[in-house]
Amino acid sequence: LSDLSVPEWEEITRLACDIRERIDDYYGVCRGKILATLFYEPSTRTQMSFQTAMLRLGGRIIGFDNPGNSSVSKGESLKDTVRVVSGYADIIALRHPLAGAPKAAALYSRVPVINAGDGGHLHPTQTLTDLVTLRNEKGTFSGLCIGLCGDLKNGRTVHSLIKAMAGFSGNRFVLISTPDLGVPPYIKDYLAASGCSYQEMDNLAEAMPLLDVLYMTRIQQERFFNEEEYLRLKGCYQLDEAMLRLAPADMPVLHPLPRIDEISTDVDNDPRAAYFDQVHNGVYIRMAIILALLGIPDPLTGKTVLDH
Ligand code: NCD
Numbered sequence: 001l002s003d004l005s006v007p008e009w010e011e012i013t014r015l016a017c018d019i020r021e022r023i024d025d026y027y028g029v030c031r032g033k034i035l036a037t038l039f040y041e042p043s044t045r046t047q048m049s050f051q052t053a054m055l056r057l058g059g060r061i062i063g064f065d066n067p068g069n070s071s072v073s074k075g076e077s078l079k080d081t082v083r084v085v086s087g088y089a090d091i092i093a094l095r096h097p098l099a100g101a102p103k104a105a106a107l108y109s110r111v112p113v114i115n116a117g118d119g120g121h122l123h124p125t126q127t128l129t130d131l132v133t134l135r136n137e138k139g140t141f142s143g144l145c146i147g148l149c150g151d152l153k154n155g156r157t158v159h160s161l162i163k164a165m166a167g168f169s170g171n172r173f174v175l176i177s178t179p180d181l182g183v184p185p186y187i188k189d190y191l192a193a194s195g196c197s198y199q200e201m202d203n204l205a206e207a208m209p210l211l212d213v214l215y216m217t218r219i220q221q222e223r224f225f226n227e228e229e230y231l232r233l234k235g236c237y238q239l240d241e242a243m244l245r246l247a248p249a250d251m252p253v254l255h256p257l258p259r260i261d262e263i264s265t266d267v268d269n270d271p272r273a274a275y276f277d278q279v280h281n282g283v284y285i286r287m288a289i290i291l292a293l294l295g296i297p298d299p300l301t302g303k304t305v306l307d308h
Pocket of ligand 1: 117123157258
């Protein structure tokens, strides 16, 4: 996200909202283009929404979601894989367990590389999805009290969202986690440098009345070094209807999904549950990102996105 300015984030989320209204008008604008999805870590939503986005634009897709079936299993480096694939595809979406891998891959690629999640570090396209959802739910990105709850240490979507929301004026953060799962120091430094106020709490019920938005996350089992530690922390936060009664009537609940047990299914029918709408926004924003990075004009305006 740091490759774009705040007005550019707004521009791209606006385009996603336009696409959402008139998706059929965008079919065919990427005819002849190929997206490669290189997923070195498991994924349902991110990979399938990138693929859906390209297919809905009329392009095609190649890639792998199990590096064990590719030459990675023979020991090929990321650098070589990306060099090769960037000769096949026009754009690459890369998910990798190592922080910084997409940035490094971009150095060796002839085509744009999108970070589709790098370890416990960042997940910028999820954040743009979250922004589209916030635009629909709150109509603003500023002056909000944003609660983030769960595994704030390992949750990459949390790190990206905090960095993005710190770019808008007047946002405050309530960071709800156990002491072991708090945000990493570099995120606190980022908040301090941005002049944003934040408070850390470990009690979700006490935080609820303070919030304009609640962003729930799962405990990131795959980032734990030891199973016992995971089992100790698993289930430490659970949002249910009773807990939601403590929150303002207009406080949307977001979650990047997948959920495990941190939101009970009785919340799904509450009008504040925004997470299934959020997941659909992932397709529209990824369509917008593909158009922007390929330099393809918006068929409705004739203008190239992010072309200043
Ligand atoms: C997230 C991820 O992969 O970081 N999922 C997603 O992309 N929607 C969140 C998670 O796995 O907890």
